[in-house]
Amino acid sequence: MLKKIVKPVLIIGALLLLLLWWLFGSSVTGFSDKAKFVYIATGTNSKEAVLQALQKDGIISSTTGFDVLAKATGYYDNIKPGKYRIEKGSNALSIFRMLKAGRQAEVKLVLGKIRLREDWAQKMSQLIETDSASIMRFLSSNDSLKALGVDTASWATLLIQNTYNIYWTQNFNTVMQRLKKEQAKWWAQKNRKEKAAALGFSPAEVYTIASIVEEETNMRSDKPLVASVYMNRLKKGMPLQADPTVRFARKDFETNRVYYNHLKVASPYNTYQNKGLPPGPICVPSVATLDAVLQAPATDYIYFVAKPDFSGHSVFNSSYAEHSKAAKIYQDSLTAYLNRKAAKAAGK
Structure with missing residues (x-):
């Protein structure tokens, strides 16, 4: 009699375990790539939106297991936005645990040469949730930039070329605050502030000079000498007459040569028409160029x-x-x- 009872129980138990494994332990991914990303937007507050994000592009072939876990734990009442990396072969339980804990994938911000705020806005909009139009409004507003200690001309001085880890849900202001801290840390290293002061310039002025040098020459050994020329011109009250500033004023980065008619462009960045440094940098220079400027020798070159x-x-x-x-x-x-x-x- 006992055997007659035990056997069906074991069968039912086995079927139940098989069901649980199918729901929570088997692979639910529906793609062939190594991994894909799920984006849960800030403000998402519905089951439908989450399940739609999971099913987009066949990331998850079945949301049944995830849905069961989400309902049982009240996940839909506390949805955490973010960019989540789903590995091929992941099961519903592992995906659910990641989303519930808000374990976002890090986003690598590789900061290289940037010339225009439009370029920076476009690049950042591809890495974070904020769209490029909102970023442009921020970069075009002195009120927004005031808290960062910069303005619409000098915003790029906060950017030091490097690779940074950020998160998709971080807003643009948060990212810029982080970059401001990294910039301050960079200037505090290797006596860079002291070197700038010894040359007679502020860090922001050195940055602007470096941006011109960056666009003027690719020759590392020439960069300190080119910097010395511009510094000597500034100290003598001469116009810089730097061709890269004219190209920047014209927003023409394809033409290598600057012709006489180009020098007539009306712009505060045209250093043929205006004495002193331009209002701000004309690009984000490399760290090597910044250090080259800080090591500019004392010369009489003009x-x-x-x-x-x-x-x-x-x-x-x-x-x-x-x-x-x-x-x-x-x-x-x-x-x-x-x-x-x-x-x-x-x-x-």
């Missing part, structure tokens, strides 16, 4: 021009007469090169 060997390096001079000679040699070499190139093309 001028520089590209070397005639087209190596990318420059010839530096303190007199206009010597500079004019070097400029003519370069121009003659360039003309000869262009003529050879044209003749070769014509020969084809």
